[in-house]
Each structure stands twice: as C-alpha cells, then as structure tokens.
Amino acid sequence: xxxxxxxxxxxxxxxxxxxxxxELEDEFLMTRRYVDFEEKNFTTYSVEYLxxxxxxxxxxxxxxxxxxxxxxxxxxxxxKQNNIYxxxxxxxxxxxxxxxxxTPMNPTSSAVRIGxxxxxxxxxxxxxxxxxxxxxxxxxRNAKNAEYFKNAQGSDTPKWWKEYNAVKHHRxxxxxxxANYEKANLGNVCRAFAALYILERALMDTVGxxxxxxxxxxxxxxxxxxxxxxxxxxxxxxxxxx
Numbered sequence: 639x640x641x642x643x644x645x646x647x648x649x650x651x652x653x654x655x656x657x658x659x660x661e662l663e664d665e666f667l668m669t670r671r672y673v674d675f676e677e678k679n680f681t682t683y684s685v686e687y688l689x690x691x692x693x694x695x696x697x698x699x700x701x702x703x704x705x706x707x708x709x710x711x712x713x714x715x716x717x718k719q720n721n722i723y724x725x726x727x728x729x730x731x732x733x734x735x736x737x738x739x740x741t742p743m744n745p746t747s748s749a750v751r752i753g754x755x756x757x758x759x760x761x762x763x764x765x766x767x768x769x770x771x772x773x774x775x776x777x778x779r780n781a782k783n784a785e786y787f788k789n790a791q792g793s794d795t796p797k798w799w800k801e802y803n804a805v806k807h808h809r810x811x812x813x814x815x816x817a818n819y820e821k822a823n824l825g826n827v828c829r830a831f832a833a834l835y836i837l838e839r840a841l842m843d844t845v846g847x848x849x850x851x852x853x854x855x856x857x858x859x860x861x862x863x864x865x866x867x868x869x870x871x872x873x874x875x876x877x878x879x880x
Contacts, residue, residue: 680825688822767832
C-alpha cells in the first residue's frame with residue numbers, strides 16, 4: 639500500500655514521537671557519567687537502565703502501532719490485542735530507509751533502500767546494531783480458522799524484545815533472587831534504542847515531503863548523523879535502482 643507524503647502528519651510525528659525519543663536519548667547519554675558505552679560494560683545493569691529499557695520498548699510498541707495504522711488505516715492502534723507480531727506484520731515491508739552517498743547528480747552512486755530488518759546503525763560511530771534482523775511475521779489460521787500471527791520459518795523474535803518482556807513480567811523470582819533483573823543492562827538498552835531509532839527514522843523519511851526532509855535538523859545524538867534525503871531525491875533513487 640502506497641503511503642502518501644504529508645507535511646502535517648510529519649510535524650505530528652516529530653512532536654508526538656521524535657521529540658520524546660530525543661528526550662530519552664538525552665537521559666541515556668547522561669548515564670555515561672557513571673558507565674561508559676563500551677562493549678565490556680554491556681552486561682552492566684541498574685535501576686536507571688531498567689527505567690530506560692522499559693520506556694524505550696514501550697515507545698517501540700507505540701510507534702510501531704502508529705506506523706501500522708499509517709500503512710493500513712484498518713489497523714486499530716488502540717486495540718490492546720494488536721501486539722508486536724500484528725503491527726510488525728503490517729510494517730515489516732512497507733517502510734524503507736535510504737542510505738549511501740546518493741546525490742541527485744549521481745543517482746546510482748551506491749545508494750540503497752534498506753528494509754527495517756536489514757538496516758544497521760552505529761552507536762556513537764563505534765558499535766553497530768541490527769536490532770530487527772531476521773524478524774519475519776506471517777499471518778495464518780489455526781484449526782478453528784481463527785487468524786493469528788507467528789514467526790515465519792527460520793525467524794525469531796528479537797532477543798532484546800523477549801528479554802524486555804521477561805524484565806517487565808518476571809523481574810525477580812519468588813525466593814527473591816535477581817531472576818531477569820540483570821537483563822535490564824546497557825547492551826539491551828543500546829539495542830532497544832537502535833530499534834526505536836530505525837522505526838522513527840523510517841517513519842519520518844516515509845511521510846515527510848520535500849521541505850520537511852530538507853529542513854529537518856534535530857538529528858539523533860546517539861547514532862550517525864546523515865542529511866535526510868528529500869522526497870525528490872528518494873524518488874530519483876527509486877527510479878535509478880529499479
């Protein structure tokens with residue numbers, strides 16, 4: 639389904655989603671005062687990471703449902719039954735990101751349109767994350783002919799998402815051991831931020847028009863900053879790589 643570019647919608651997305659994302663980024667960056675963003679620290683867990691992990695993953699669910707409703711107006715974002723499997727089924731192949739040294743004068747210069755599952759982003763230019771890799775959902779029916787959504791063969795739900803749910807629903811065990819508390823760690827928070835960043839960027843790149851994309855300057859502080867392609871450049875790119 640084609641998604642129309644809409645400046646009014648773009649501005650709503652920025653105000654309702656991106657500005658909150660940037661607030662979460664700022665909170666996360668403040669934790670570097672105590673724990674550096676180094677791979678050897680990725681298993682470090684804390685109450686602050688717990689708070690951020692739950693906030694970011696909750697926002698992933700919110701933004702994902704909004705994207706699904708934009709791609710398919712029949713999707714009901716407010717329906718509590720619409721979990722990650724349902725909204726990912728709608729968005730997984732509808733939103734693409736543009737990357738590479740593309741210019742209007744040289745539209746075949748290695749630029750590519752990348753799907754959500756394949757997009758990688760580098761945290762502060764050092765650590766690369768591919769948080770949605772291998773996540774493919776298909777729609778099927780059970781023996782009673784009821785519709786349901788499941789991982790396609792060979793697919794699996796991202797580990798950081800499963801561990802978020804473990805932290806959310808079973809943080810400690812009944813005998814007061816730590817159980818899943820340690821999963822609220824720096825590494826999982828980084829992966830969750832990467833996943834949310836990809837959704838946010840794909841959404842804005844898809845609905846923004848020429849002026850929106852050209853003038854937007856509120857880039858992520860966590861991930862590599864690149865000029866946003868205008869809608870005209872994206873159209874030229876699509877034509878060049880067909």
